[in-house]
Amino acid sequence: MSAPFVLAVPSKGRLQENADAFFARAGLALNKPRGARDYRGTIAGLDNVEIAYLSASEIAAQLAQGTVHLGITGEDLVRESILDADKRVLLVENLGFGNANVVVAVPQAWIDVRTMADLDDVATSFREQHDTRMRVATKYFNLTRNFFAAHGVLDYRIVASAGATEGAPASGSAELIVDITTTGATLEANGLKVLDDGVILRSHANLVASHQADWSFEARETARIILDHIAARARAAKYKEVRTRFTGCNDALLSEAHNKFGVVSPFGGPTSSGMVTLHCPPAQLYALGSFLRAHGAETVSIGSLDYVMDRENPLFARLEAFLDR
DSSP, X not given: OOOOEEEEEEOXXXXXXXXXXXXXXXXXXXXXXXXXXXXXXXXXTEEEEEEEEEOHHHHHHHHHHTSOSEEEEEHHHHHHHSTTHHHHEEEEEEOSOSOXXXXXXXXXXXXXXXXXXXXXXXXXXXXXXHSSOEEEEESOHHHHHHHHHHXXXXXXXXXXXXXXXXXXXXXXXXXXXXXXXXXXHHHHHTTEEEEEEEEEEEEOEEEEEESSSOOOHHHHHHHHHHHHHHHHHHHHHTOEEEEEEOTTOOXXXXXXXXXXXXOBOTTOSOOTTOEEEEEEOGGGHHHHHHHHHHTTOSOEEEEOOSOOOOSOOHHHHHHHHHHHO
């Protein structure tokens, strides 16, 4: 019996809730057969898949080690904790939740410091005056070093943040911080501001693949099925289904609809009876309906799509290219 395909999912909080909902929308229901407190689960209909419920940081670490095939974690953790991340893991898909920015934040009282160049000037002056480097409190050592180096900022030293990073300047344990934020409200409440060019990374929850995992034929086939579900749901979310029938509908009219409204004809042109099924971006539905009625359609019906399965799966194609390089 082949080893199980391991999919790592966040073990608690909003990330777990969002991950469960994401897979459910894709028709992949995650189950915990032994109860809510269990840290192992399954996917209905995929007997060889094992769900590992881990912290987001553990997921990043196990992706790097290759002990899981796919995992959901933040890009900030991937970039921070995995050396040469683009060679060792693939960010397969941005999942649309867990959005947050890793930023450089300084005291609001530093009114003349708005950019990284300004910070470089202040850092140099600070060292000359105090014979020591400015302290940057953070949990993101690697992201900080790389970003500061890219901006030519050298006169600083990192101090590890063990608690609430945003409180470090007020407590006197650091002059500035690098931290993750969603709205910036907590930074502002602690008298901090984000530099104009101080966004290090715009992070999101991602479905991530490990290059180091055991990608047997069976594992690749399992990944193809999972990614096919996800891609089918993603395609469906981009369109609504539009149906109509009128004798004046022809290929020229559909070509015009495509150019004007982004419409696609998944099943080709109209039938002999004039029946046609179209997929239309939601924002263009009324415009398309008006266009079709103006050209002879009496009735235009619009419905939601759950899944749209194409022959090609760009997500799996990217995964295969990554694994085979």
